[in-house]
Amino acid sequence: MAHLYPDVMNIYGDRGNIIALRHRCELRGIDSEVVEVNAGDPFDPAEFDLVVIGGGQDREQRRIADDLLTRGPSLKAAVEDGLPVLAVCGGFQLFGHRYVGLDGETIPGIGIFDMETRHPGVEADRCIGDVVLATEFGAIVGFENHGGRTYLGSGQEPFGTVVHGRGNNNGADSSEGARYRNAIGTYLHGSVLPKNPALADGLIEMALKRRYGDDFELAPHDDAAEQAAHASAVARAKSREGDRGLGRGPLAAGRRLRAKLRDLAGR
Amino acid sequence: MKLRVVAAVHAARLATFVSRRLLGRGGTALPGLVAERVAPGALAGLGGQLERTVLVTGTNGKTTTARILAAILAADGKAVVANREGSNLTRGMVSALVAEAGWRGRIAAAETTIGVFEADEASLPAAAAALQPAAIVFTNLFRDQLDRYGEVDTVAGFWRRAIAMVPDDCVLILNADDPSVAELATVRDLPVRWFGIDDLRSGGERGAFDARWCGACGTDFSYDHRFFGHIGHWRCRGCGRERPTPGTSALRVSDGEDGLSVEVQGLGIVETGLRGQYNAWNTLAAIAAGEVLGASAAALRKGPATIGPVFGRQESFAIGSKTLRLYLVKNPAGANQVVQLLGRTDEDDGFAFFLNDRFADGQDVSWTWDVDFELLAGRGGRVWAGGDRGADAALRLHYAGLGVEPVLPPQPAEALRTLLEAMDEGLTLHAIVTYTALLELRRELARQGLAKSTLD
Ligand SMILES: [Zn+2]
Numbered sequence: 001m002a003h004l005y006p007d008v009m010n011i012y013g014d015r016g017n018i019i020a021l022r023h024r025c026e027l028r029g030i031d032s033e034v035v036e037v038n039a040g041d042p043f044d045p046a047e048f049d050l051v052v053i054g055g056g057q058d059r060e061q062r063r064i065a066d067d068l069l070t071r072g073p074s075l076k077a078a079v080e081d082g083l084p085v086l087a088v089c090g091g092f093q094l095f096g097h098r099y100v101g102l103d104g105e106t107i108p109g110i111g112i113f114d115m116e117t118r119h120p121g122v123e124a125d126r127c128i129g130d131v132v133l134a135t136e137f138g139a140i141v142g143f144e145n146h147g148g149r150t151y152l153g154s155g156q157e158p159f160g161t162v163v164h165g166r167g168n169n170n171g172a173d174s175s176e177g178a179r180y181r182n183a184i185g186t187y188l189h190g191s192v193l194p195k196n197p198a199l200a201d202g203l204i205e206m207a208l209k210r211r212y213g214d215d216f217e218l219a220p221h222d223d224a225a226e227q228a229a230h231a232s233a234v235a236r237a238k239s240r241e242g243d244r245g246l247g248r249g250p251l252a253a254g255r256r257l258r259a260k261l262r263d264l265a266g267r
Numbered sequence: 268m269k270l271r272v273v274a275a276v277h278a279a280r281l282a283t284f285v286s287r288r289l290l291g292r293g294g295t296a297l298p299g300l301v302a303e304r305v306a307p308g309a310l311a312g313l314g315g316q317l318e319r320t321v322l323v324t325g326t327n328g329k330t331t332t333a334r335i336l337a338a339i340l341a342a343d344g345k346a347v348v349a350n351r352e353g354s355n356l357t358r359g360m361v362s363a364l365v366a367e368a369g370w371r372g373r374i375a376a377a378e379t380t381i382g383v384f385e386a387d388e389a390s391l392p393a394a395a396a397a398l399q400p401a402a403i404v405f406t407n408l409f410r411d412q413l414d415r416y417g418e419v420d421t422v423a424g425f426w427r428r429a430i431a432m433v434p435d436d437c438v439l440i441l442n443a444d445d446p447s448v449a450e451l452a453t454v455r456d457l458p459v460r461w462f463g464i465d466d467l468r469s470g471g472e473r474g475a476f477d478a479r480w481c482g483a484c485g486t487d488f489s490y491d492h493r494f495f496g497h498i499g500h501w502r503c504r505g506c507g508r509e510r511p512t513p514g515t516s517a518l519r520v521s522d523g524e525d526g527l528s529v530e531v532q533g534l535g536i537v538e539t540g541l542r543g544q545y546n547a548w549n550t551l552a553a554i555a556a557g558e559v560l561g562a563s564a565a566a567l568r569k570g571p572a573t574i575g576p577v578f579g580r581q582e583s584f585a586i587g588s589k590t591l592r593l594y595l596v597k598n599p600a601g602a603n604q605v606v607q608l609l610g611r612t613d614e615d616d617g618f619a620f621f622l623n624d625r626f627a628d629g630q631d632v633s634w635t636w637d638v639d640f641e642l643l644a645g646r647g648g649r650v651w652a653g654g655d656r657g658a659d660a661a662l663r664l665h666y667a668g669l670g671v672e673p674v675l676p677p678q679p680a681e682a683l684r685t686l687l688e689a690m691d692e693g694l695t696l697h698a699i700v701t702y703t704a705l706l707e708l709r710r711e712l713a714r715q716g717l718a719k720s721t722l723d
Contacts (some may be wrong), residue, residue: 007478011410016636016666023666057418063480129630143631191636194662225665228658228674236624236656 001048001207002043005064006036009091012145014054017086020200023049025112027221030204038069045078051206055089055189058101060230065107068094072110079112085183085205088192091115092177092185093148102147112155113178113185130237131188133176137198139163141233142188150179150187159186164237182206195233197226272312273372275302279309279365298365299358310397313364316374317348318616319399321556323526324391324426325406325448327601328549329355331541332406333385335553339570343562355387383561388422395429402438402460403429404552408447409496409600410477411629423447430454438559440552443513444494444709446501450482452511460559462551463513465532466520469544470494481505487577494544495607496600515555520547522611529571533566539571542581543608545601577609582709586687586717590695595705597629599637602699609697610642615695617621618643619651619675619686621704622660626681628701632656635663644668649689651675654704679707683715 003018018034025032037043043050047189056064079085088096096115098108099107103123109116126147133140140160150168151185152158152175158168159177177186184203193200201218208216279302286297302309314320323333330352337347350363361382366373374380386394388411395403400402405426410419420542430439430451436458442448445462452459452469463557469495479497480487486505493499502509519530525541529547531554539550550571584591596602609618620640624630643650644667652661653675661671672689690696 007476010637012631013633013636016663018632019636019666059418059420060478132324143633145631189633190631190635194636195659204647225658225662225671229656229662232658234658240630265370 001032001052002035003133004037004043004051004053004054004068004091005039006054007038008060008064009054009056011055011057011060012089012189013191014052014088014145014189017052017054017088017193017200020193020197021052021204022199024197024204024221028219030208030245039064043071043074045071045075045083046081048078048083050203051078051083051085051209053085053087053091053095055091057090060097061090061094062107065094065109068110069108072112075110076112079181079183082182082206082210084203084210085112085185086193086203087112087183087185088189089144089146089187093150095145095183095185096150096178099148112183113180114156115150116176117148117150119147120149124231127147127166127169127187129165130199130233130240131167131176132163132237133160133167133188133236134163135160135166135199137202138253139230139234140186140188140192140196140199141230141237142186142190142192142195144187145189146187150178153169156180159184164241182210190233195226195229197221197223269312271304271306272309273370275306275309275330276313276365276368276372278302279362279372280370281721283365296354296356296358299354299361299363302361302365303358308397309361310364312372312395312399313361313368313374314382316377317380317382318378318402319560320384321402321404321560322384322386322391322394322400323404323552323556324386324388324397324408325404325442326409326411326422326598327604328390328406328545329385329404331546331549332404332552333383335539335550335571335574336404336556337383337626339557339561339562339566340383340575342569342573343557343566346376347376347383348380349383349608350385351679355385356390357397360386360394360398367391379569386395389425391425391429392432396432399434400437402440402556404556405441405442405448405451406549406552407442407445407498407600409598410599417632419447423450427454430457434459434536439453440555440559442498442548442552443511444479444498444500444548446479446488446497449501449511453482459511460515460555461511461513462515462548462555463510464494464517464520464544464547464551466517466530467492469520470499477606481508483508483678496605502582513551515551515558517547519552522608528705531567534567537568537571540575541571543604545604568678580586584712584717586690589687589690591686591712592697593705593708594697594699596699596701599634600710602638604684605699606639608643609699610695613648613695614646615648615691616646616694617690618646618652618669619653619696619698620664621654621682621698621700621708622656623650623654623701623704623707624656625703627703632659635659640664640667640669648694651686651689654675654685654701679704679711680715683708683711683717687717 094109095112100118102119158175162174279298282301283298350359443461475579481503484505491500515533521528582645657674
């Protein structure tokens with residue numbers, strides 16, 4: 001598998017996704033090798049079974065955007081050929097057509113997903129908090145922290161539907177992320193794969209099926225530790241959403257303060 | 268003294284009385300908060316009376332560095348006023364000054380007293396503007412809890428603004444080994460005192476890293492030697508800038524059971540009760556500041572030696588034959604330093620990770636994946652996970668290759684009981700804890716009368 005720009009796009013524990021993929025391969029006796037691809041390194045996506053890209057701050061996104069653009073056509077061809085991809089947060093945004101930043105500056109993306117992301121301006125709040133999604137991999141949990149709002153093209157499938165949290169937060173639908181063939185884009189970190197073994201295994205399975213044929217299936221595994229973390233994240237998302245739904249105005253400020261004090265004091 | 272500042276002192280003293288006597292709290296921020304409301308110029312009015320002031324900021328190590336510096340100055344016979352742990356917003360500084368002020372708003376012997384204030388990264392501009400410091404110490408710049416300030420660039424921006432507001436003779440005390448801190452020397456033509464480590468026996472492993480690049484030409488920094496993260500002997504191959512040679516340099520750093528021994532160039536061996544390489548930088552930063560303030564060589568050596576563990580940072584509790592050590596962690600960089608330290612402890616010692624996700628801890632627990640817990644795999648001791656997000660902590664440790672005991676109960680009392688019963692006699696348990704978990708565990712230890720902190 002290839003880990004794109006690990007030193008730059010690594011903001012919210014993105015390393016955890018690589019750790020999880022390796023761990024879950026190892027459990028099944030599958031050898032895995034991670035190749036770190038930084039700006040300027042040779043990289044042919046066709047030679048890989050899986051590609052992962054993480055998130056970065058605005059300045060970091062700008063830093064790798066040009067390099068990513070040069071790799072756009074080969075990545076796109078590989079995705080058409082069924083290459084599984086996980087693109088998180090900033091990496092997800094750059095897999096759309098463009099990211100229009102706070103200052104109006106446009107960073108072009110590689111257009112694997114038919115979508116664009118726009119920052120709504122300094123006045124708008126960032127989307128920060130626990131998230132639960134409904135997806136074809138079941139309930140997916142994670143944490144989001146992004147300023148941009150993502151608008152999907154009319155035929156573009158989302159990765160999932162928001163149950164708790166904000167997601168693409170475009171005002172038009174409750175979509176989160178994007179999905180095209182075996183490429184998955186999402187705002188969720190946390191890291192997303194360790195706590196969502198169904199998604200981690202799903203990506204590995206896609207990779208193995210692409211290489212070895214459709215009848216390949218991963219052996220099931222006792223996921224008690226993973227499920228416990230998953231459950232605690234769901235519980236957190238629910239309890240925090242209660243605090244967020246406190247409305248606006250001076251009375252709401254008091255309610256929020258009380259909620260914060262409760263939080264500081266331990267619930 | 269402006270009348271308004273005097274009124275602020277009165278109001279703050281009343282607030283101190285009310286919070287202590289009527290609410291039973293030793294709140295440290297409230298008096299300052301009240302004083303700032305009454306007189307927005309309270310910090311300048313009170314702090315301006317002092318002989319000199321030093322501000323200490325940075326992502327990690329500011330509490331420890333400020334403590335060591337205060338000890339050096341005390342050893343030099345100076346009177347020192349300092350803010351307390353965690354009270355590092357301007358209101359915390361005001362609270363500390365109010366406590367020293369008389370009813371007329373005068374601080375006794377102010378003209379021979381030095382202020383040593385740790386400043387929250389974002390509070391630095393306001394503190395610098397009000398206090399007009401003689402020196403500012405910058406320890407390091409790492410990513411912190413990102414739901415707090417956003418980006419590393421944002422924090423660097425606060426610092427540049429602060430530097431623009433200080434007097435022309437203010438000395439910047441900068442970590443030569445952190446290229447992001449070193450960049451601050453280019454903001455303005457101010458005197459600089461550099462500190463850094465020239466003992467290259469540690470580090471070199473890859474570990475968690477986030478790339479930094481040259482502000483002048485945009486080239487990624489290269490490293491002749493990397494200690495950890497982005498800290499090391501850096502150079503820019505684009506424009507030729509490189510790590511400055513530090514005036515306060517550690518030629519040799521030895522980390523023993525009883526603490527650090529640092530051979531400082533021109534000063535000799537300096538010892539401290541603190542452990543871990545990261546505390547060598549904190550010690551050097553404090554010595555550099557002490558040198559700038561004209562402290563004697565004897566005081567520079569003696570001050571650090573009087574320092575034991577700082578609140579929650581390596582605190583030790585003796586419980587019968589068992590020992591519980593608490594290590595506060597706030598971000599991956601700090602946690603990685605503690606993990607490296609634990610890698611060198613007795614391998615039969617137990618290890619625990621208490622992970623809370625409240626506001627003061629950072630609500631996002633993904634930072635745990637940037638901590639190299641993998642370094643602890645293969646130790647003999649038992650491993651526990653606890654806190655509000657104990658399941659997440661357990662999963663992280665599990666994926667790091669550690670065999671984890673069943674997750675501890677979320678209630679601190681229950682967790683503590685389970686741990687103490689399970690611990691073997693004569694062994695030490697090293698617990699990495701987030702901020703609110705630390706508060707809860709300390710409170711519980713005190714409540715059960717189980718142990719008296721060696722700090723108190
Ligand atoms: Zn340069």
